[in-house]
Amino acid sequence: MVNESDTSDRLAPVLRPVRAGNGFEEALEQILQVVRLGLVAAGERLPAERELADRLRISRVTLREVLKVLQDQGLVESRRGRYGGTFVRPRSDTHAGGSEEELRRRVADVDIEDILRFREVLEVGAAGLCAAHGLSEEQADRLRAALAATHDAPLADYRRLDTLLHLTLAELSGSATLTAQYAAVRATVNELLDCIPLLVRNLEHSQHQHTALVEAVLEGDADAAREVMREHCGGTAALLRGFLT
Structure with missing residues (x-):
């Protein structure tokens, strides 16, 4: 339970x-x-x-x-x-990619470039803030736990736990406004991600980036944290552009 x-x-x-x-x-x-x-x-x-x-x-x-x-x-x-x-309740469209009709509906309602750019600004900013301001031991433990959960996640649960890791980082930035804005944009990104397949190689690459990101944050290296996050967001953006535009 x-x-x-x-x-x-x-x-x-x-x-x-x-x-x-x-x-x-x-x-x-x-x-x-x-x-x-x-x-x-x-x-x-x-x-x-x-x-x-x-x-x-x-x-x-x-x-x-x-x-x-x-x-x-x-x-x-x-x-x-x-x-x-x-x-x-379980979603009816959780099969990989969803239907063609569902894909077209989601893409038609979203300015993908605008969403991806805004997401990158928020994510890179949050990573830099966390590293620059430092985390308490309790906050650091929360971030480590969120990262560990993604490493142990079964494929079907990966995106949910990946979302939780990113949301945790946003919250630890110390800005309630940034966190709220990120939650909103991430919900839209997840709707788009549900339209494309989970690619094991991409997930392995993402996990390496997640680990490097958390290490940079915990070491207080703001420049490295921002750079890793920028690359990470770029990878997701490339996949979404490739499949959806």
């Missing part, structure tokens, strides 16, 4: 108090990001209603309206009983 506190820690980069006036819309946006980013995997349970409502600073009535929308869209399901709660 998944540890509830582990799940809550995973959601920290995304869930934040919403602003008065747009509580429903902003809460829906954030929980959609949690699902789209795979921070709660298919079959896993979302945090309890009380915890979600407290973290988002909304009423449980508003939260239930949000969860009802997600349930109507087939993204989550509610289960009763002692081990009940709200669970993320």
Whole structure:
């Protein structure tokens, strides 16, 4: 069974108090990001209603309206009983590449170049900030753990854990605004990545880059951290351009 506190820690980069006036819309946006980013995997349970409502600073009535929308869209399901709660449902299009119709729909709705450039700016900036400002021992342990999870990940779970590693780095940059912007852009990038196959050779290369990146951050080498991240983002961009444009 998944540890509830582990799940809550995973959601920290995304869930934040919403602003008065747009509580429903902003809460829906954030929980959609949690699902789209795979921070709660298919079959896993979302945090309890009380915890979600407290973290988002909304009423449980508003939260239930949000969860009802997600349930109507087939993204989550509610289960009763002692081990009940709200669970993320498996996506219907998780087979490699998705359908041609799905691919065309996603690409038509996205300015790929704009997304890739913005992602690179945020990622390179976050890596540089983490290295330049330094991490506490607890923060360093979080980053190491996120990296280790990607090394041990089965292929089907790799992109979710890769996302978590990058989100952890963004959060450790110390900028809540950067973290929120990165979570949003990464959700879009993941939608595009779902349109292309997982390539083992590319994943092996990515893992080498991840390791070099974390080492640079922990050593406080901001220039190296930025350069490794720039190369890493460039590799992903090249794959997406090759398959989708």
